[in-house]
Amino acid sequence: MTAAMLPAQATRHSTFIEAAGLHTYYGSSHVLHGVDFRVHRGETVALMGRNGMGKSTLLKSILGIVRPRQGRVVVDGIDVTGAETHAIIRRGIAYVPEGRGVFHNLTVAEHLRMAARPGPTGRLDWTYERVLETFPRLAERLDNLGNHLSGGEQQMLSIGRALMTNPELLILDEATEGLAPLIRREIWRVVRAVKETGIASVIVDKNVGVLLDLADRNVILVKGSVVYYGNDLTANSEVLKRHIGV
C-alpha cells in the first residue's frame, strides 16, 4: 500500500502517546492525581512504583477501560479523550493485561487468528507464522484451549496475540508475574526482540533490574502522581530506594 492511501501515515508524530492531567476515580477514591505521561515512537518506557500506586489504573485510563474524570489523551496526534477502548486500541496499541486475559474457551490458534490485522499504517510484520516462530511452545499447543495452558504459555499467548495486531506500542502489565525464572527469561528475550523491531513499549514489572537495563525512560508513580520522569534512574539510587525500595 502507498502512503497516499493512508492519511494516518502521512502525519506520524514523534510522540505516540501524550496523556495530560489525568484524574481517575474508583467510586469516591481518587486514584490518579493529574498524571502526565508520554511515550515517544519506538521508545521503551518502564512504568514503576509500588503496588496500589496507580500503574494499572494509568494504563486503563489511557485505553478508556476506566474513564478519567479529567484530562486528555492523544494517540499519534489524534485526541482520543472519551473515545471507546476499541477505537483507541485501533490507533496502534496492543495491551497485555495483568492476569493475561486469555479466553478459556478458545484454542491457541484461535486466539492468534481472531486478533490478526495489519497495523494502523498497513504494516504486516507479525504474522501467524512469525508469532509461532517467536514462541515455539505455542506451536506445540495450537489446539489446546486457553484454560489448558500453563501460566507461562498463557503469557506467551497473550503477548503473541497482542503482536498479531501489528501494534506501534505494546503495553505489558506484569507480564512476568508468577512465572518460573526460565519462562521469565524467555519473555524478556521476546520483549527485547520486539524492542529491536522499533515497536514502542510500556512495561510494568516487579523486576527492577531488567527494567533499568531495558528501558529508554523510567516513570515512577507514587500515590497517583508522577514523582520521577527521566532516563538517569540507574545513577539515582536515592530515588530508587525511596520510591521502589531497592
Add this chain to the structure above:
Amino acid sequence: MDFWFSLIQILNGVQYGLLLFLVASGLTLIFGIMGIINLAHGSFYMLGAYLAYWLAAKTGSLTMAVALSLPIAALVGYVIESLLVRTLYRRDHLDQVLLTYGLILIFNESQRMLWGSDVHGVQVPALLDWSIRLNETLSYPVYRLAVSGVCAVLAVGMWVVIQRTRFGMWVRAGASNREMVAALGIDVKLLFGVVFAAGAALAGLSGAIAAPMNSVYPGMGESVLIICFVVVVIGGVGSIKGAFLGALLIGLADTFGKVFVPDFASFTVYAVMAAVLLWKPRGLFA
C-alpha cells in the same frame, strides 16, 4: 406401536426440536455472551409468524413472505438492541427483565392493533403441500420434512460461523471476557448488536416457517419463550451445543409425552428438565 407410527413421532420430535433450537440458540447466545435476559425473544418468533401470515396474504407467496420476514426481524432486533437493550449491559438482571417484559407488552399490543386478536392459518406453499405415503393409513407431510431440512441447514451454518470464522471467535471470546475483546480493538457494541439481530432473525424465521404447521395466534411468543428457557437451562446457559441437545431432547419428550402419557403431556418437558438438573445442576454443557 408399529414402526411407521414410531417413525412419524421421531420425525415430529426432531422437527419440533430443530425449530426450538433455532429460537433457543439466539436466547442462549444473547444471555451467555451479552449477559442479557431477553424475555422479548419469543416476540420475535411471533413477529415472524405474523409477518409470514400477513406478507403471504399480500404477496401470495409464503416463500417470499419468509424471505422478507427474516431481514425485518433482524432490523427490528438491531433497532431494539441499539436503542434500548444497550443501555442495560451494566445493569442487573431485574432491570433487564423489566425492560424486556415491557417489550413483550408493546409487541403484543402492536400485534393486536395491526392484525387483531383472531387466530389465523397460513397456507402451506403448493410445491410442498403433499404427503409421503408410509402405509395404508399413515403418511407424512413433506412440509414438515422441509422445515426440518431448513432448520438442520441453518444449524450447520450456525456451527460453521461460530466455530470456523473470525466473527465466531469474537463471539465466543466475548462470552469469556468481553473487556479483553474490546482491548483487542474489536467493537463489542457492534458485535453484540449483530448477535442480537441474528438471534432475532432466527427467531423470526422460525416463527415464519412454523406458521403453516401451527396457527398464528396472540400469545404464541410467550409459549415458545417458556419452552426455550427450558431448553437453555437444560443445555447450560450460553452453550450452543447444549441448546442443540436440549432442544432435541425437549422436542422428542414433548412429542412422545403426548403419545404415551397424554394426560400429563404438558408436564413431560418439565419432568425432563427436573431430571437433567438433578443430574447436572448447571445444565448439560455449562
